[in-house]
Amino acid sequence: MKAKRTNFSHNRKKRTDPSCLSRLSLPWAAIVICLVGFNAHSSDLADVYADAKVGDPVSGAAQANFRAIRENVPQARSRMLPSVNAGVSTTKSEIDFPGATDANPFSPTFGQAIPGENYNENGWNAQLRQSIINVSNWASLKSAQSSVKAAEYDLKQTEQELIVRVVRAYMNVLRAQDYLDTSKAEVTAVNRQLEQVQQRFDVGLVAITDVLESQAAYDNALVRKIQADGDQGIFFQTLSTLTGITYEKLDRVSESLPIINPNPIQEGVWVKTAQEENLSILSAAEQLNSARRNMRAKRSERLPTVEGIVTKSHNVSGGRNFFGSDTTDFTSFGLQLSLPIYNGGITRSRVKQAAAQADQASELLNNRRLTVIRDTRNLYRAVATDVVRVRARLKAIKSSTSALEAVETGYEVGTRNVVDVLQAQQRLFASQFDYADARYSYIINLMALKQAAGTLQEMDLIELNNFTDPNDQVVRQISLTNEPGYTSFQ
Numbered sequence: 001m002k003a004k005r006t007n008f009s010h011n012r013k014k015r016t017d018p019s020c021l022s023r024l025s026l027p028w029a030a031i032v033i034c035l036v037g038f039n040a041h042s043s044d045l046a047d048v049y050a051d052a053k054v055g056d057p058v059s060g061a062a063q064a065n066f067r068a069i070r071e072n073v074p075q076a077r078s079r080m081l082p083s084v085n086a087g088v089s090t091t092k093s094e095i096d097f098p099g100a101t102d103a104n105p106f107s108p109t110f111g112q113a114i115p116g117e118n119y120n121e122n123g124w125n126a127q128l129r130q131s132i133i134n135v136s137n138w139a140s141l142k143s144a145q146s147s148v149k150a151a152e153y154d155l156k157q158t159e160q161e162l163i164v165r166v167v168r169a170y171m172n173v174l175r176a177q178d179y180l181d182t183s184k185a186e187v188t189a190v191n192r193q194l195e196q197v198q199q200r201f202d203v204g205l206v207a208i209t210d211v212l213e214s215q216a217a218y219d220n221a222l223v224r225k226i227q228a229d230g231d232q233g234i235f236f237q238t239l240s241t242l243t244g245i246t247y248e249k250l251d252r253v254s255e256s257l258p259i260i261n262p263n264p265i266q267e268g269v270w271v272k273t274a275q276e277e278n279l280s281i282l283s284a285a286e287q288l289n290s291a292r293r294n295m296r297a298k299r300s301e302r303l304p305t306v307e308g309i310v311t312k313s314h315n316v317s318g319g320r321n322f323f324g325s326d327t328t329d330f331t332s333f334g335l336q337l338s339l340p341i342y343n344g345g346i347t348r349s350r351v352k353q354a355a356a357q358a359d360q361a362s363e364l365l366n367n368r369r370l371t372v373i374r375d376t377r378n379l380y381r382a383v384a385t386d387v388v389r390v391r392a393r394l395k396a397i398k399s400s401t402s403a404l405e406a407v408e409t410g411y412e413v414g415t416r417n418v419v420d421v422l423q424a425q426q427r428l429f430a431s432q433f434d435y436a437d438a439r440y441s442y443i444i445n446l447m448a449l450k451q452a453a454g455t456l457q458e459m460d461l462i463e464l465n466n467f468t469d470p471n472d473q474v475v476r477q478i479s480l481t482n483e484p485g486y487t488s489f490q
Contacts, residue, residue, distance in 0.1 A: 044465055044468045044470065045167070045251070045464060046462065046465040048247070049461055049465075052165075052166050055244040055245065058161075059162050065151065072144040073144045073145055075144070076141040079140065080138070080141070082129065082130045084127070084128050086124065087124065089123055090122045091120065092120050120317065120318060122315070122316050122317075123314050127312075128310040129308070130308040133305055134305045135300035136303070139293050139296040139297035140297040143290045143294040143297060150284075151283075153286060154283050157280055160451045161451065163458065164456070165242060168444050172238065173236055174474060175235075175436065176235045178437075179228045179436075180225070180231075180232050182436075184225055186425065187221045189425050190214070193217075198211055210418040213418050213422065214422065232474075232476070248475065250473060251468040251472065251473055252472040253467055254467045254468065257443075257467040259387055259439065259442055262446065270449065274376040274452050274453045274454060275373065278372045278453065281369055281454075284364055285365055287361050291361040292358050294357070295357075297354075299351050301347045306336070306338075307335070307336045308334075310333055314329050379448050383449055389438035389441075390442060393431060396434070404421075408424075
């Protein structure tokens with residue numbers, strides 16, 4: 001198998017070249033060539049995954065959520081750092097002396113009313129506060145750190161889920177195409193059988209019932225083909241939902257892909273690994289840690305706190321002169337001890353709430369662990385079953401082929417009827433599709449098993465992509481109305 005490109009860091013949009021859209025002034029032939037080049041493009045599994053990493057809205061939302069939760073840590077840490085506040089003030093007052101007169105006999109205004117006087121005061125102040133002892137702040141910081149760790153695990157799990165989602169959607173397209181191919185082959189075979197039976201009936205070699213049975217089989221096969229056409233388009237659209245991109249062609253998975261039992265072969269090893277490395281379990285464990293530390297933080301609100309306070313102020317005051325002559329500078333250093341006594345019962349309520357949240361997180365962790373164990377066991381057995389299914393279906397194809405040949409020979413000599421032939425054909429086509437279905441189920445279940453165990457990586461998708469064949473492609477169905485038989489059923 002040839003080596004294939006495995007770089008996911010790019011964002012190749014391999015869609016219509018903008019230059020094509022700008023060539024409206026060129027001859028129509030040039031535009032047609034441009035569009036043909038676009039439609040001829042194909043994508044492999046790595047291409048689709050690279051597009052999904054950019055365009056998947058679920059992954060985008062998970063990344064945004066992680067960025068938001070990550071800010072909890074600096075917010076919690078800020079409560080333990082110094083805080084500085086500063087302010088300025090200015091005051092202008094007018095003082096009146098109603099009824100008062102100048103009592104100085106030597107004053108030129110002796111006996112006259114004393115006029116009002118303006119009084120100004122201006123200043124600034126600054127205060128620094130530093131938490132020295134506050135157990136609640138420390139517990140809140142630890143709680144925030146655990147919540148960020150849980151969010152990080154959630155983000156990694158979303159990345160693993162994206163790999164599985166892309167693989168499942170991609171394989172569903174290939175599965176639908178194989179069913180479509182089988183349906184087409186069945187329609188061709190049954191139609192040929194119908195023509196032969198009609199010829200035999202025309203010369204009186206078979207009864208009309210053989211013609212009717214063949215016609216019914218052909219109609220049913222045609223219905224299945226039309227259904228397969230529609231399903232293929234649906235699964236192509238499902239794949240496009242992950243990326244926001246419409247794909248025209250996809251590379252198939254080569255028959256050289258090895259179908260082997262999971263490694264390690266022991267089911268218990270997979271379960272043990274899942275309990276230790278499954279990202280959803282790790283996230284739930286950190287969420288429990290966060291909830292417990294938050295409960296400690298709420299309980300610590302009952303404890304005394306100590307703050308260091310430094311205050312500096314400068315004031316200028318005086319009479320008619322704005323700047324005045326009285327200047328006051330004040331500097332203070334001190335410690336402030338605060339002891340909560342009663343706050344209406346809110347602290348007690350917060351402690352009870354945090355304890356309930358911790359209990360909830362504990363139960364969610366237990367449920368998560370049990371679910372992962374169940375899923376891991378089921379997926380391991382599904383993969384092992386798929387391996388057996390693939391081998392069994394290969395044998396079924398061989399035996400069904402031999403059986404069909406024998407039945408057709410018997411029909412030629414008159415020992416078997418047309419119903420036997422049609423049933424033998426259906427068994428062969430069913431075996432062919434079941435074989436393809438087992439291969440795709442194996443791929444999907446193996447990826448899901450690795451995700452359940454917490455070991456799924458991009459490298460797993462890369463290795464799978466190395467078995468895609470660019471010379472064997474699936475082409476998206478554009479319209480059902482172009483399919484033979486669709487109009488006749490209409």
